[in-house]
Amino acid sequence: MKIIKVDYHNIDMEHICCAITDKKGESCASLKKAWMKERFDDGLIFKKLDVRGKVFIEYIPAENAWCPVEADGYMFINCFWVSGKFKGQGYGNKLLEECIKDSKQYGKKGLVILSSKKKMPFLSDPKYLKYKGFQLCDVADPYFELLYLPFEKDAEKPRLKECCKKGVIDKMGIVLYYSNQCPHTEKYATLLTEIAGIEGIDFTLIKYQTKEQAQNSPAPFTTYSLFYDGKFVTNEVLSEKKFRNFLAERGL
Template sequence: MDIITITKENLKNEHICCAISNKEDIQVVSKKSWIAERLDDGLVFKKGNVRGKCFIEYIPAEKAWGPIEAPGYMYIDCLWVSGQFKGQGNSSMLLEECIRDSKEKGMKGLVVLSSKKKMPFIADPKYFRHKGFKLADTAEPYFELLYLPFDNTAEIPKFKPSVKNTAIQEQGMVLYYTAQCPFTAKYAPLIEVVANENDIPFKSVKIETTAEAQNAPSPFTTYSLFYKGKFVTHEILSENKFLKIAKALSSE
């Protein structure tokens, strides 16, 4: 399989959005717009020359959309290989390409947001540990920051102190999200509609800038739901899942 690097010139025509085939879909449009704005920040999106889930996305940590401190590191936003492309060494190929590229750019190493156990939408800890990544830091309730230094003298990355104990001051349900994942363009507005229809106190906060993301209240800026100030989940919810969670929380 050949690797294609997304550029401003080919972004419009390349398939980049996971399982979404329609390039006019709002999810695709939102994601491509987000990528276009990040390319000047050093964002790299590399994909197999296929239509499917086979890609890696990374960016210098100083420009990462996450509350971390990892100067000189490259931050992996997402490594996703699935479906017919899984089990063929494609994940390793993409990660090795990221390592090669990052070393050529003089980076100190790689860093990635993960979790204590495998969870949806977050890097698989078992896979990355198998590839040599080590634990750098933790944040409640289950987030882990993993890193792969290219030099053992490199400074260990860490979460910003503001997210060590994930919580916010606002009450009710509050959703923080970004356009980094295409699915949020569809599902974040949907649950806001459902909340209003069911008289559930709800507020959504779309993170629009790098600075906002780096000062977000959760390590996972793509999508984080809070209730009465406490973190609930990072999983992108359907309408039914949202209502189920809201009902459970309200009965506590």
């Protein structure tokens, strides 16, 4: 199977949206594709196995990443996912090789990616990344790790901005920050807003519309970050059931 690049010419025809495969997910997929189209001029690259499945890697020059990271000259990996029947066949290695090849071609210092202390939903597996040579260069509360793969021995280490390291904000209640960088977020952000409204719960929804907003986020993961009473809770995109469990656990 070959690896293909998704760009202006084929994005409307290609399946790019993770686990969204049915017609109900089409509107979510279209928002993700619209987000991608606006990023192509910023250097966004999206490569995938030529199948209808979850086998892809997405990266962008770190200066244009939707992440509060200081990593000038690096390539930032937004998302790297190999799942289901495609795991264990070397596709992850091939996709990573494509990213390395492109990054060197563009004269980058190396790669940088947001991960976690242990495998977490919606974040790349730190065990695999470290096995492939990625090193820890910075951390943020409560579990985020910034990993990098330098191409030269003395390359300057990337770092996270101070604004995102403590995982705190000055607003009480439930606050959800998100963007359309992931096709899942719009649907569930809207759903959580509706549930909170029905239950009369203090809920604030903040959508990142620009890279400048995302680059000054109070959490490293700008695709989806949930806070409660001023503290970061999770980057996992919560389903209705998980959100209701979250509310019940806090007596809301």
